[in-house]
Ligand code: SF4
């Protein structure tokens with residue numbers, strides 16, 4: 001029997017089944033223990049430290065107690081603390097990105113994804129470099145600066161050389177004032193050598209969803225193909241970091257297994273990365289199973305209601321305070337609005353989840369990976385965010401300034417957000433407003449920028465930001481950053 005060991009490189013030891021079961025039993029036994037819950041909440045609360053504040057975070061056991069607790073006033077307190085943490089480390093900024101599907105060829109048999117090999121009626125498509133150019137131009141014309149590329153696992157159709165060539169193509173396109181400044185990559189688990197190649201190609205975050213941390217469920221849900229190998233998949237982030245990738249993004253597909261099991265596994269994975277590599281995950285995504293061609297989410301009997309989904313988001317925010325949290329257009333406007341308050345720091349907008357979807361006037365469904373619940377345009381999402389008092393940000397500065405991994409984390413922990421992320425958000429929002437926004441969005445946006453500029457604490461930073469904003473408005477100069 002594998003023994004729990006957070007620093008082990010063996011999947012069954014750092015995501016240890018017995019440890020998860022004991023954690024869940026401990027959480028059940030203590031879910032009404034008010035003194036313990038209060039002490040965990042006190043530990044989680046942001047504490048003043050120098051000019052900024054610090055958060056201790058929580059262990060998977062402590063966080064699992066909070067998740068199990070169903071005392072309404074304690075849940076309210078969790079939401080308040082999640083909001084405080086969000087404000088302390090991320091302010092009211094929300095970073096925007098879009099997925100770009102390169103190919104839906106896939107040799108795996110994942111039971112929850114329409115791209116699985118046995119789905120013979122879905123149209124298969126792989127973008128040529130010319131088609132990628134067209135998609136990227138369409139994305140730049142929407143105003144996007146940050147993409148997450150997606151491709152199925154297929155060594156013949158989507159080899160690593162194809163992915164690398166596609167990344168080069170994406171970075172090379174500058175249409176009008178547009179540019180994609182950060183390409184995050186969501187492709188199958190691969191070798192250290194291939195991760196090195198991705199690192200050398202200048203990717204941002206490497207994202208790989210675990211889908212489920214329960215080995216038995218994992219093997220049943222992935223009956224065929226290379227993804228069937230649970231250890232290979234679960235140990236992928238260690239190989240990615242060994243290959244030089246500092247920023248990795250975790251996530252599970254909520255609805256496949258019991259959410260409490262996934263939650264504990266996810267936090268153990270984060271603890272493992274911190275213990276072994278000195279830096280936790282850059283982001284955590286919280287997708288839920290959705291309807292798609294050939295996939296009926298009702299067959300997975302672990303679907304989670306919206307209220308529980310909110311609680312999961314708040315508890316992740318509290319447990320890993322410095323990690324970015326992502327919610328996609330799988331979720332509708334109402335859920336996204338509530339999730340933003342509780343800790344989400346990145347959202348996709350104007351997404352098309354089909355291969356080649358951005359160059360078509362109507363949302364195509366023939367190659368779609370999942371139904372998009374939030375179907376608003378990027379401009380509508382940007383305006384909506386501002387009306388809800390969030391600053392839409394297209395910032396990619398850290399990656400471009402080499403602030404990745406622990407250097408990014410120290411920026412986050414130093415409380416310099418108002419002097420760094422905040423001005424970057426305002427400058428990139430100005431770029432968006434000048435180059436792409438509708439008149440109605442411009443009106444709301446410029447007013448917001450005027451007010452938000454006043455909140456930059458350092459006089460010098462505020463002056464420089466104001467100068468750069470004027471330069472963006474009055475010239476073609478772009479890409480200012482701190
Ligand atoms: S989830 Fe990924 S690996 Fe699985 S079938 Fe879909 S594209 Fe392929």
Ligand code: SF4
Nearest residue numbers: 395396397398420421
């Ligand atoms: S400055 Fe860095 S941490 Fe802040 S928003 Fe930009 S990329 Fe993110």
